[in-house]
Amino acid sequence: MGEFQEGKVNLPHYAGHRERLRERFRAAGDEAIADYELLELILFRSIPRQDVKPLAKELLAALGSFAEVIGASEARLRTVKGIGDATILDFKIVHAASRRIARSGMVKRPILSSWSAVIDYCRTAMAYEDREQFRVLFLDKKNQVIADEVQQTGTVDHTPVYPREVVRRALELSATAVILVHNHPSGDPTPSRADVTMTKQVIDAAAPLGIAVHDHIIIGREGHASLKGLQLI
Structure with a gap:
């Protein structure tokens, strides 16, 4: 962690990585980053003072894919060391947002002519x-x-x-x-x-x-x- 020493702050080693990753996402969007890096961006919010790259990679190794991590139950998430209440809440918020977005693709439209949107929504809501x-x-x-x-x-x-x-x-x-x-x-x-x-x-x-x-x-x-x-x- 950063400490005050003679009027200046020694920033932790991961601070520069966080800003570089945020800037890459801002400049080029999600296509420019890997799944573990997208998880890192979410983890930055719930774990502000830690290098979260190892945890992001561990989540993917333990649970499978980005979608499986975000859609995992609280019990499954807690099997990964380092995952606490704040992280679980942030993942649940992201999952809820993804369901809302997927659902918007099928509401106020004839279901039988928007079948792919129905499948996308059902998979987002229930697959994991x-x-x-x-x-x-x-x-x-x-x-x-x-x-x-x-x-x-x-x-x-x-x-x-x-x-x-x-x-x-x-x-x-x-x-x-x-x-x-x-x-x-x-x-x-x-x-x-x-x-x-x-x-x-x-x-x-x-x-x-x-x-x-x-x-x-x-x-x-x-x-x-x-x-x-x-x-x-």
Whole structure:
């Protein structure tokens, strides 16, 4: 740390590195910096008096990618030595901002004509969760999103889903269609037999009330799967 000595300050060795990295980012943008350096820029805020380059590299080595670090649960982040409350909060803020940005790409637009934005949003929101979540996108008659809700959160490999609750909520919102989404924390988005069975149960409960199920998307770290695209529904 810098200390006052005879009227001047001895700056720590990392101070110059921080300013050089900030200047490179200001001048050339994110394409000019590596993932660990982008993490450093975030860590500068929560850890102001430490060389954070080793910690940024350790986070990537332990958790995988920049997206996995930012989207990691608090429990996973705490497995990396040096990560405390301030850092976790900053990462959660960045992750929340990324979800808001991704969501803006699909709101007030017909879902079926902006499918890539839907996938981007779902991956941003759910790909790195360590427990299964069952999310429903509720759509109006123009196929625009009127609500986006997590209906259930389960374990690492199972989420209880209640088809009648999905339909009840759709009726409350005056939705005419839904898109079902859930994640596989294992990383593999391949649908299980239970996934297909549950989807058909929701379809059977919704159809008599004029509510369409456009698709069931499964999100994993390794990609996504569409039950409709796979012709499973």
